[in-house]
Amino acid sequence: MILVRNRLKGMNNPPESAAASATNVSKIYGHDDSEVRALDDVTIQFEKGHFSAIMGPSGSGKSTLMHCMAGLDSLTTGSVSINGIDLGGLSDKALTQLRREQIGFIFQAFNLIPTLNAKENIVLPLSLGGLKGDASWIENVIDAIGLRDRLEHRPSELSGGQQQRVAVARALASKPAIIFADEPTGNLDSKTGGEVLGFMRRAVTDLGQTIVMVTHDAVAASYADRIVFLKDGKIAGEMFEPTPDRVLDYLKHLGE
Amino acid sequence: MLRLSLKMTLARKGRLFLTSLAIILGTGFLAGTYIFSDTLNSTFDRLFSDVFKDVDAYVRSSSFVEAEFGGEQRGSAPISALETVLSVPGVKDAAPDVQGYARIIGKDGKPIGADNGPPTFGGIASASVAGLWNIEEGRLPVGPTEMVMDKATAKAGKFALGDTVRINAQSGSREFAMVGIVNYGDVSSPGGATFALFDQPTASEFLLKPGFVDAFLVQGDGTVSDEQLTSAINAALSPADKLETITGAQITQETQDQIGAVLSFLTLFLTAFSFIALGIGCFVIYNVFSITTAQRLKENALLRAIGANKRQVVVAMMVEALIIGLLGSALGFLSGIGLSRGLSAMLNAFGIELPTTGLTIQTNRIVLTMIVGTVITILSAILPALRAGRVPPLAALRDTALENVGSVKRRVTIGVVAMLLGAGAITATAAGASNILLGIGVLLVFAGVLIIGPGIAKPVALSLGRPIEKLRGVTGAMARQNAARNPKRTARTAAPVLIGVALVTAMTVFAASVRSEVRTAIGDQFQGDYIVSSANRQFGGLAPSLAPELAAIPGVAQATGLGFTSVNLDGSGKFVLIIDPATASGLITFNMVQGDQSKLSANGILVSDTRALAKGWTIGSTIDVAMVDGTKKIVTVEGTFASSGFGGSYVVNRAFFEGTLNNLFDTNIYIRLVDGANSDQVYDALFGATTDKGLGTLQSRDEFIDAESGQINQILGLIYGLLGLSIIIAIVGIVITLLLSVFERRREIGLLRAIGMTRSQVRTTVRWESVITSMFGAIVGVVLGVVMGFVLILILADSGASAFSLPIAGTIWILVLSFIVGVLAAVYPARRATKVDIMQSIATT
Numbered sequence A: 001m002i003l004v005r006n007r008l009k010g011m012n013n014p015p016e017s018a019a020a021s022a023t024n025v026s027k028i029y030g031h032d033d034s035e036v037r038a039l040d041d042v043t044i045q046f047e048k049g050h051f052s053a054i055m056g057p058s059g060s061g062k063s064t065l066m067h068c069m070a071g072l073d074s075l076t077t078g079s080v081s082i083n084g085i086d087l088g089g090l091s092d093k094a095l096t097q098l099r100r101e102q103i104g105f106i107f108q109a110f111n112l113i114p115t116l117n118a119k120e121n122i123v124l125p126l127s128l129g130g131l132k133g134d135a136s137w138i139e140n141v142i143d144a145i146g147l148r149d150r151l152e153h154r155p156s157e158l159s160g161g162q163q164q165r166v167a168v169a170r171a172l173a174s175k176p177a178i179i180f181a182d183e184p185t186g187n188l189d190s191k192t193g194g195e196v197l198g199f200m201r202r203a204v205t206d207l208g209q210t211i212v213m214v215t216h217d218a219v220a221a222s223y224a225d226r227i228v229f230l231k232d233g234k235i236a237g238e239m240f241e242p243t244p245d246r247v248l249d250y251l252k253h254l255g256e
Numbered sequence B: 001m002l003r004l005s006l007k008m009t010l011a012r013k014g015r016l017f018l019t020s021l022a023i024i025l026g027t028g029f030l031a032g033t034y035i036f037s038d039t040l041n042s043t044f045d046r047l048f049s050d051v052f053k054d055v056d057a058y059v060r061s062s063s064f065v066e067a068e069f070g071g072e073q074r075g076s077a078p079i080s081a082l083e084t085v086l087s088v089p090g091v092k093d094a095a096p097d098v099q100g101y102a103r104i105i106g107k108d109g110k111p112i113g114a115d116n117g118p119p120t121f122g123g124i125a126s127a128s129v130a131g132l133w134n135i136e137e138g139r140l141p142v143g144p145t146e147m148v149m150d151k152a153t154a155k156a157g158k159f160a161l162g163d164t165v166r167i168n169a170q171s172g173s174r175e176f177a178m179v180g181i182v183n184y185g186d187v188s189s190p191g192g193a194t195f196a197l198f199d200q201p202t203a204s205e206f207l208l209k210p211g212f213v214d215a216f217l218v219q220g221d222g223t224v225s226d227e228q229l230t231s232a233i234n235a236a237l238s239p240a241d242k243l244e245t246i247t248g249a250q251i252t253q254e255t256q257d258q259i260g261a262v263l264s265f266l267t268l269f270l271t272a273f274s275f276i277a278l279g280i281g282c283f284v285i286y287n288v289f290s291i292t293t294a295q296r297l298k299e300n301a302l303l304r305a306i307g308a309n310k311r312q313v314v315v316a317m318m319v320e321a322l323i324i325g326l327l328g329s330a331l332g333f334l335s336g337i338g339l340s341r342g343l344s345a346m347l348n349a350f351g352i353e354l355p356t357t358g359l360t361i362q363t364n365r366i367v368l369t370m371i372v373g374t375v376i377t378i379l380s381a382i383l384p385a386l387r388a389g390r391v392p393p394l395a396a397l398r399d400t401a402l403e404n405v406g407s408v409k410r411r412v413t414i415g416v417v418a419m420l421l422g423a424g425a426i427t428a429t430a431a432g433a434s435n436i437l438l439g440i441g442v443l444l445v446f447a448g449v450l451i452i453g454p455g456i457a458k459p460v461a462l463s464l465g466r467p468i469e470k471l472r473g474v475t476g477a478m479a480r481q482n483a484a485r486n487p488k489r490t491a492r493t494a495a496p497v498l499i500g501v502a503l504v505t506a507m508t509v510f511a512a513s514v515r516s517e518v519r520t521a522i523g524d525q526f527q528g529d530y531i532v533s534s535a536n537r538q539f540g541g542l543a544p545s546l547a548p549e550l551a552a553i554p555g556v557a558q559a560t561g562l563g564f565t566s567v568n569l570d571g572s573g574k575f576v577l578i579i580d581p582a583t584a585s586g587l588i589t590f591n592m593v594q595g596d597q598s599k600l601s602a603n604g605i606l607v608s609d610t611r612a613l614a615k616g617w618t619i620g621s622t623i624d625v626a627m628v629d630g631t632k633k634i635v636t637v638e639g640t641f642a643s644s645g646f647g648g649s650y651v652v653n654r655a656f657f658e659g660t661l662n663n664l665f666d667t668n669i670y671i672r673l674v675d676g677a678n679s680d681q682v683y684d685a686l687f688g689a690t691t692d693k694g695l696g697t698l699q700s701r702d703e704f705i706d707a708e709s710g711q712i713n714q715i716l717g718l719i720y721g722l723l724g725l726s727i728i729i730a731i732v733g734i735v736i737t738l739l740l741s742v743f744e745r746r747r748e749i750g751l752l753r754a755i756g757m758t759r760s761q762v763r764t765t766v767r768w769e770s771v772i773t774s775m776f777g778a779i780v781g782v783v784l785g786v787v788m789g790f791v792l793i794l795i796l797a798d799s800g801a802s803a804f805s806l807p808i809a810g811t812i813w814i815l816v817l818s819f820i821v822g823v824l825a826a827v828y829p830a831r832r833a834t835k836v837d838i839m840q841s842i843a844t845t
């Protein structure tokens, strides 16, 4: 019931600007002979309330794109904005605050602070900002990940899948404008991976959140509404309403 | 494998340097102590071989009294014996010599030189070639109103020929005309001492006793050896004069030895502190190696997997320890050169002025420092290295290095047993066992606490962190958890702080208790309105004639002097207090158990009740006494008094010394004003007769009590200063541990930064972890220190446990400073933590 209401609320919002957008972004690592062009003039937008996936061969620039859009890495040229805020020219402090309040993160591994329990990890970005957050929202999230009986446990006492679910809950806790996930299921077996992906899907569909996920797994990508393909640091194509078979086909074609 | 481990060690230069720092500071202190005392020794050795350079034989009184606290007081030689000495064949010339106390008063009215600095001598300037002095300017002094002084003092005091100079000595305060400036061979003033010189009759009368000198300096004509000359003089001397002759070499050696004995005490004192610093350095090294062992689990497991055997892994660690030990001690020795200057400056600041010229660096000291430093480093690294060797080839690959605390119960049991054994040993000392047992006891108690440490580190760190968590929210919570997550590491890091704080606290408690004991004792013993005191302790003081002079000032009702000297009492040298019973009553009050202090006769003695009990003396017992000049007397016990924890155990009448050659100085003169006297006026008159002439310090009773009880603060300050280096090593220990922890947790820090932790929050987390760690050490240290201070008082104070007083403010200061130490230690590691590269730490490879 609550989930439905939230979803309606999300739908009633007038369509605003994109949750995140990159304009003519290039990223060059190293210099002179050892120069690597990880991103080459990329322009892309991620809409609010969508679950997007970024795919591409290894080394195609997926992670770099994500890091640049999330304000973790600097751009060589171009601009990035989150929820309408241009990241260029923001101080380290302002950027940190933006990450804390507007962006959620889910990494492939080592997502949680080992000295804090699950609950403390979930509310960590809020606590760091000295905020309490929306208590009922947080309760919803906790119920949704189904780990209410594990809240007092430290990460070392949780399974890999449970740890990733806690990480997803943390990313959601502050109701960020956008969540970036870099191969969130890369370390999980397909069953637990499926659980985590299903939960991310519900977060978008039922809770109205926005997620951008990097993955190289066609099945994982098929949970998304839209897939962006990268190759050699450039956008190589897009696919909406993907299925695993179509994705595999496309990748084969992309590899040629 | 050797080349590999060398390479691995050198690859981590930063860590290598920091780890070495612990050893550099420890060995630096040791080397500094060595260099300082060697320099001091050689300065004095050179000084005295200069002094006696031209002396072939030395004639002096054969009777002397060993002073209770080292050194000796010797009788005098009648000037009449000079004729006899001069008549001995082989003697070219002989000069009478006096080494008395004479304080030159500067043109500003202040005495020249420090009270407990280099001695202020009075002596004889004569034309004899055997004399020590050469005229540089003017002429020799003749008659009772002329003097000359050494060139350095003349320069320092801006004195010129023809000046009138005031000089205070045993026979009072007089003015002289300065007629010359003298040189001491090629030295203008040996060792910072000041010299006021007179003709022989004036020197004898003003400084000693008319007709007597301290010695004759004899120069041979070169026809016989010094030994032959010495025995010829000995044979010629009249037995009645009680004189002996030794060679110039012997008197040089004897003087050097006497000074050496005093200096060796100082060296021992400093060495003790340098070993404390080294011990704390040991802990830091042990901690660093333990942490690196845990952090290098992967590396070592890999080495084992690719075929290195246990021994090779251990050797690799030991090579690193060897490099750190050698490097650290070498740099330590170099820094010791600077530190020796620092020590000299520090002792100076605390009123111990010692002349040092040049720098004496002995090769064997370099070798010793290197050996001590290297051996200590290697010993500290053995346990962690063995642990590294035990890493199985397929060790679990972990992200953070955890060290097992093992059974807490076993730890606490062993620790408590060690502490109980230690407490037992200390109690035995209190009951009279040897002091070695005290040392063992203290070490055992420390060991016990350090063994228990890791067992209690977690709960203590958690509860210390609770208020920080309340105050600081999530950063505080993380600091708290970080401090508690690795109890062994936290305990080991806190250990140096613990040891340092325990020692500082024990000293503070002890000093506070002694201070309050001294206050009560002085307050009880001395009444009156004003006190003139001299800071001289072993050499010189106020002329005995001063007290009657002050008593004669209008408005002064009563003035009495308290003097001291050494006599041979019941077979050994003893320090005795001298009073004038007639004028003392009501001003100096001994807490009499039996007898009446005011009825002390010329041949009577008052003895402390503890001494009387030990010796079985009662009223009427007789005691044999010998004076410095060999005069033998028998005194009768006329009273016993309660020991007061300070002051002497024996009190005699000034009249007792009538007609003997004992040096008599007063240390203090106690003054009572006439009731209703104009105290300002009387004070001015008293001031004019004393402090204004450079004669002691005039103080009210309260001022005096404050000053006396405050003297312990000087010693305390010196001890604080010497413990300072240990505290710095403890800080270095915290810095290294935090750096290693930051390095180890860089992924965690990167993650935190990614999800929104600001740089200043990262700093806060590291800072509070550091504070929790240092406060853990400080709180346990304070508790231990208070207990140790209590035990010290129990053992050392005359009035026992009742003297114990807890210095609340001092203890709070120690805790506040430990807090600051924690904050300071975190500065650099926290900065490093904020520089952690987010991208690198979240990279998924």
Ligand SMILES: Nc1ncnc2c1ncn2[C@@H]1O[C@H](COP(=O)(O)OP(=O)(O)O)[C@@H](O)[C@H]1O
Pocket: A029, A030, A036, A037, A038, A056, A057, A058, A059, A060, A061, A062, A063, A064, A065
């Ligand atoms: N810190 C870096 N320094 C140099 N080159 C880098 C760095 N990070 C990524 N690269 C290079 O940039 C390219 C894109 O990397 P990345 O975004 O990690 O690819 P993906 O995530 O798609 O596998 C690769 O060629 C990689 O080697």
Ligand SMILES: [Mg+2]
Pocket: A062, A063, A064
């Ligand atoms: Mg990647």
